[in-house]
Amino acid sequence: MTSENRSDLIPDTEKTNFIRDIINEDLRSGKYTKIITRFPPEPNGYLHIGHAKSICLNFGIAEDYKGVCHLRFDDTNPIKEEQEYIDSIKEDVRWLGFDWGEHEYYASEYFHTLHEWAIFLIKKGLAYVDDQTPEEIRINRGTLTEPGVNSPYRERSIEENLELFERMKNGEFAEEERVLRAKIDMASPNINMRDPIIYRILHAEHPRTGKEWCIYPMYDFTHGQSDAIEHITHSICTLEFENHRPLYDWFIEVLPVPAEPHQFEFARLNLTYTVMSKRKLLKLVKDKLVNGWDDPRMPTISGMRRRGYPPEAIRNFCDKIGVAKANSTVDFAMLESCIRDELNKTADRYMAVLDPLKVVITNYPENQEDWFDADMNPEDPNAGTRKVKFGKELYIDREDFMENPPKKYFRLAPGAEVRLKHAYYVTCTDVIKDAEGNITEIHCTYDPESKGGSSPDNRRVKGTIQWVNAKEAVTAQVNLYDKLFTEENPDRTDEGKTFIEYMNPDSLTVIKNAKLEPALKDIPNDKAVQFIRLGYFIKDKDSKENALIFNRTVGLKDSWAKIQNKN
RNA sequence: UGGGGUGUAGCCAAGUGGCUAAGGCACCUGCCUUUGGAGCAGGCAUUCGCAGGUUCAAGUCCUGCCACCCCAGCCA
Numbered sequence: 001m002t003s004e005n006r007s008d009l010i011p012d013t014e015k016t017n018f019i020r021d022i023i024n025e026d027l028r029s030g031k032y033t034k035i036i037t038r039f040p041p042e043p044n045g046y047l048h049i050g051h052a053k054s055i056c057l058n059f060g061i062a063e064d065y066k067g068v069c070h071l072r073f074d075d076t077n078p079i080k081e082e083q084e085y086i087d088s089i090k091e092d093v094r095w096l097g098f099d100w101g102e103h104e105y106y107a108s109e110y111f112h113t114l115h116e117w118a119i120f121l122i123k124k125g126l127a128y129v130d131d132q133t134p135e136e137i138r139i140n141r142g143t144l145t146e147p148g149v150n151s152p153y154r155e156r157s158i159e160e161n162l163e164l165f166e167r168m169k170n171g172e173f174a175e176e177e178r179v180l181r182a183k184i185d186m187a188s189p190n191i192n193m194r195d196p197i198i199y200r201i202l203h204a205e206h207p208r209t210g211k212e213w214c215i216y217p218m219y220d221f222t223h224g225q226s227d228a229i230e231h232i233t234h235s236i237c238t239l240e241f242e243n244h245r246p247l248y249d250w251f252i253e254v255l256p257v258p259a260e261p262h263q264f265e266f267a268r269l270n271l272t273y274t275v276m277s278k279r280k281l282l283k284l285v286k287d288k289l290v291n292g293w294d295d296p297r298m299p300t301i302s303g304m305r306r307r308g309y310p311p312e313a314i315r316n317f318c319d320k321i322g323v324a325k326a327n328s329t330v331d332f333a334m335l336e337s338c339i340r341d342e343l344n345k346t347a348d349r350y351m352a353v354l355d356p357l358k359v360v361i362t363n364y365p366e367n368q369e370d371w372f373d374a375d376m377n378p379e380d381p382n383a384g385t386r387k388v389k390f391g392k393e394l395y396i397d398r399e400d401f402m403e404n405p406p407k408k409y410f411r412l413a414p415g416a417e418v419r420l421k422h423a424y425y426v427t428c429t430d431v432i433k434d435a436e437g438n439i440t441e442i443h444c445t446y447d448p449e450s451k452g453g454s455s456p457d458n459r460r461v462k463g464t465i466q467w468v469n470a471k472e473a474v475t476a477q478v479n480l481y482d483k484l485f486t487e488e489n490p491d492r493t494d495e496g497k498t499f500i501e502y503m504n505p506d507s508l509t510v511i512k513n514a515k516l517e518p519a520l521k522d523i524p525n526d527k528a529v530q531f532i533r534l535g536y537f538i539k540d541k542d543s544k545e546n547a548l549i550f551n552r553t554v555g556l557k558d559s560w561a562k563i564q565n566k567n
Numbered sequence: 568u569g570g571g572g573u574g575u576a577g578c579c580a581a582g583u584g585g586c587u588a589a590g591g592c593a594c595c596u597g598c599c600u601u602u603g604g605a606g607c608a609g610g611c612a613u614u615c616g617c618a619g620g621u622u623c624a625a626g627u628c629c630u631g632c633c634a635c636c637c638c639a640g641c642c643a
Contacts, residue, residue, distance in 0.1 A: 014590090016581070042643050077642060134641060143639055145569045179641055189570040191639050200641040219643050243571055243638050265572090267636095272578085278643095320591060322580050324573090327636055331578045334592045344605060379605065410603065419601055453601045464601050533602050560603045 006033045011064040017323040019057070019264055023065065023234060032233045035067030039093070039100075040107075040223070040237075042074045043085035043207070045278035046293040047092045047301045049314070049335070050269040056318035057266070058236055059098040070230055071100035075108045076222050078206035086207070088293070092301035096311045103230075107222050108208045110229055114217045115169070117225065117255050118180055118199055122161045126254060127198065128154055129164040130181050137179075140186075141194050147187035148194045154183065168201055171214045175201045182221075184250065192247045196220055224248040228257035235261050238268040239325065269321065270329040273483040274299045275490050275499050289503065290484070296551050297484045297507050307481065308528050308538030308553030313342035329489070339554050343528055343536040348376040348383060351421065351466040352516045352531040354478060356395035358441045358470060361426060364392045372452065374422045377530075386519060390423045393470040395515045397534075400465040401442060403431055408563065410463035412442070418463040421532060425450035425461055466532045473515040476548035479540065480509040514550075521548065528553065 007028045026032045037058040041051065062069035071093060075081050093100070121127035130137065130151045142148030156164075168178055180199035188194055198221035203214050227235045235248075242265045252260055270276060275284075276299060284290045284298070293300050296307035304314065317338040321330050351374075370390040376383035396412065405413040412418050417427040430443035449455050453464075487502040516531075523529060525539045535555035543549040 021583085040643095044643080074643065080642075137641075138639075141639055143569085146639095147569090148639090176641065191570080194639085197641055202641085216641095218641075223643085239572070240637055241643090245571090267573085320579080322591095324580070326573050326580095328579060331592060334579065337592055340604090349602080375601095378600095378602080408603095421601065423601095461601085463603080466602075530602085530604085533604070535604095556602075556604050558603075563603080 004033050005030050009035070009065050009067075013064060015060075015064070015319060017266075018325070019234065019236060019266065019323060020061070022264065023061065026233070027065075034233070035061065035065040036070070036231055036233050037062050037067065037236060038070040038072050038227065038230065038232050040072045040074045040226075041089050042077070042080075043082065043089060044077070044080040045085060045282055046088050048276055048278075048281065048299045049271065049301070049304065050276045050299075051092075052096060052301060052314050053269040053318050053321070053323075054236070054238075055093055055096055055098060056315055057323055059093075059100075060315075060319075061234070061236075067233075068103055069098070069100060070103040070105055070232070072105040072107065072226060072230070074219070074223065074226075075106055075206070075208060076216050076219060078202060078204040078216065081207055083207050088302060092305075095305060096301065096314060105226075105230060106208055107217075107226050108206060110222070110226055111209060111213060111217070113229065114222060114225060115215075117257075118165065118217070118221070119162065120255065121182065121198075122165060122180075123158060124254070125158060125183065127180055127182050128156050128161050129168065130154075130179050130195075130197075131177070134176055137197075141191065142186070144191070150186050151181070151195065154195070165199075168199070168215050169213075171203070173201055175203060177201065180215075182250075184247075190243060190246055192220070192244050193250070196247060220244060220247050221251065224251050224261065224263070225255065225257060227261035227263075228252060228255075228259045231259045232261045235263045237263060237265055239265050239327070240268075241265055265325070266323050267325055267327050270327070271299065271335065272329055272332045272488045273485050273490070274332070275485070277491075280499055283500075289500065296479070297481050306538075306541065306551065308536060308551055309339055310342045310346070310528060313338045316342065332483070336554050340536070340557070343530065343553065345379055346377075347528045347530040347536055349374070349378070349530045349532050350517045350520050351388070351468055352476075352478075352514060352520065352534060352537075353395045353397040353466065353468055354480075354511050354514050354534065355398040356468075356473075356513065356515045357398040357401055357439065359394045359396050359426075359467070360441060360443050361392050361394070361446045362429065362443050363445045366392065368392070370423070370451070372422045388422060388517060389469050389472065390420075391469045391471055394420070394467045395470055395473060396420075396465055396467050398439075401428070401439070403439065411465055412444075412463070416463075417447075417461055418465055419450070419453050419461045420467045421464050422453055423451075423467070424448070424453070425455060466534075468515045468517050470515075472518050474518050474521050474548065476514045476516050476520070476550055478511040478514040478537070479549065479551045480511065481552060482507050482509070516548070516550075520550075521545075530556075 010024050039058045059069045130153050140149045179197045181195045184193045186194045199215050202216050245263050248263050294302035294306045371387045373385045374388045400411040414428050424446040426444040426446045428444050432441040434440050484507050485502045486504045490499040490502040528538050530536050536553040537550045540549040540551050
């Protein structure tokens with residue numbers, strides 16, 4: 001091996017984890033002079049936040065070390081895989097902000113090489129065709145504590161194996177009738193080494209190779225070799241493959257592969273109040289317990305996109321949670337914090353009310369109107385300002401008025417004065433009710449001196465609430481989301497329940513009659529905004545010109561709710 | 568009961584024998600505020616799963632123990 005020290009490639013970064021330590025060492029020692037990683041999804045479902053961790057790790061390393069990251073579809077099981085998933089995966093990786101350039105690969109492109117390598121193994125006496133039934137194979141594999149027993153077909157001649165494997169390939173056998181196995185050690189304490197199956201018969205059409213094959217290589221016979229073919233230097237996967245590493249290394253050792261990749265394992269991401277297994281997510285979709293893979297309550301990348309999570313926030317989250325080998329469950333609040341942090345810096349502010357309560361400013365002249373300058377984002381002076389129009393009749397949120405307020409309630413109440421954001425101070429003078437005693441309207445007076453939101457006498461007004469002008473407000477549907485599960489760990493089984501039974505019946509609240517500042521009507525679909533005091537929102541893809549729909553991405557931190565919960 | 572892993576705060580997570588155990592989330596004070604948002608200041612592990620041992624010095628090394636996770640698909 002030529003040994004060139006490329007420690008110059010080691011990035012100056014605060015990101016630190018055991019994988020980067022290994023890479024740094026490999027660069028210093030001259031083991032590698034260029035880093036090549038890969039993200040290897042199986043196209044059998046949509047990507048979720050757990051995949052985002054792997055994507056950020058693999059593509060992030062490639063970026064930082066001036067290397068490349070391949071996007072490789074692990075498409076060895078045509079029964080579960082579909083083109084729809086391939087398309088969604090590419091869209092999601094791209095949306096997260098990563099670029100695989102020309103390096104888009106498919107394990108299925110290597111089927112011919114893999115097939116040749118299988119024959120190579122047979123010729124070396126290191127693989128054989130087994131005629132046992134699945135049941136027999138299972139029984140003879142032994143258990144965790146007992147060794148397996150050799151297949152009666154284990155010592156077939158190389159010629160017979162070659163012929164049988166050829167006939168398998170030619171479609172002469174039914175599924176489950178025969179398999180090709182590596183001949184390793186049926187007594188190995190590592191079950192993966194007990195003559196693992198490397199080829200099975202599947203009379204299924206493949207999304208990419210069509211009907212060309214009826215035998216398909218297993219994951220273990222595919223992954224490492226694909227890594228070798230692509231000259232991957234660091235093949236990073238999750239912990240459950242740790243037991244497979246000896247097998248990975250065995251194939252690399254024994255086969256005439258063009259490179260010697262190495263596998264490293266890290267702990268997959270778990271998040272509180274959500275499930276991450278593709279099987280479970282698929283069930284939620286298939287059983288229509290959610291509205292598709294991109295339901296904003298789903299932990300899928302597409303769900304988060306529709307929910308309004310910015311890709312930068314997801315990437316930042318992946319950086320913050322770190323990469324280690326200990327199983328862990330990250331607090332959902334950590335993700336939300338990253339979302340708010342990003343949105344606080346970037347989202348323009350607008351005013352909206354979710355549950356409109358009419359306010360009449362009794363001393364405001366009938367035909368007067370005021371235009372106020374409202375800052376788009378107090379965090380970003382460059383965001384500029386917009387004009388908002390004030391009027392005699394407004395809407396405020398019903399939550400922002402209480403007839404009998406508790407202590408420390410800073411909002412509107414009879415006799416209380418509040419600031420209407422960007423506009424005037426108002427004081428509540430009357431409460432109007434219907435026959436049932438429901439509050440239908442409140443009357444206020446305004447202080448003309450407080451124009452713009454501050455008064456010459458500098459008197460303190462504790463509360464500031466948002467409002468919209470009744471005359472020009474636009475009506476919209478607003479979707480509020482809560483956790484999909486009520487249980488921190490929906491995967492728990494100790495109560496004898498399934499994850500479905502932990503679903504939160506109130507995970508979606510649809511508000512039909514929200515009133516919005518008119519400017520919101522023309523907001524682009526992918527532009528995140530803040531509704532002042534209510535949270536961050538994004539226009540839903542089903543939103544129409546005359547049927548606006550906004551999804552709440554995440555609420556603002558609510559210290560008032562916290563105070564109330566204490567009492 | 569075989570093999571492979573992992574244990575640092577409520578949750579992530581640095582730490583590679585040597586100054587007072589990083590940082591973030593959450594939480595708690597106080598300040599500030601035209602969003603009860605944001606921001607600012609401070610607090611929050613006498614101790615690193617437990618017990619021994621080595622050393623002038625141990626979260627880091629050694630021994631033993633405990634707990635949890637993964638593996639018996641012709642899934643990946």
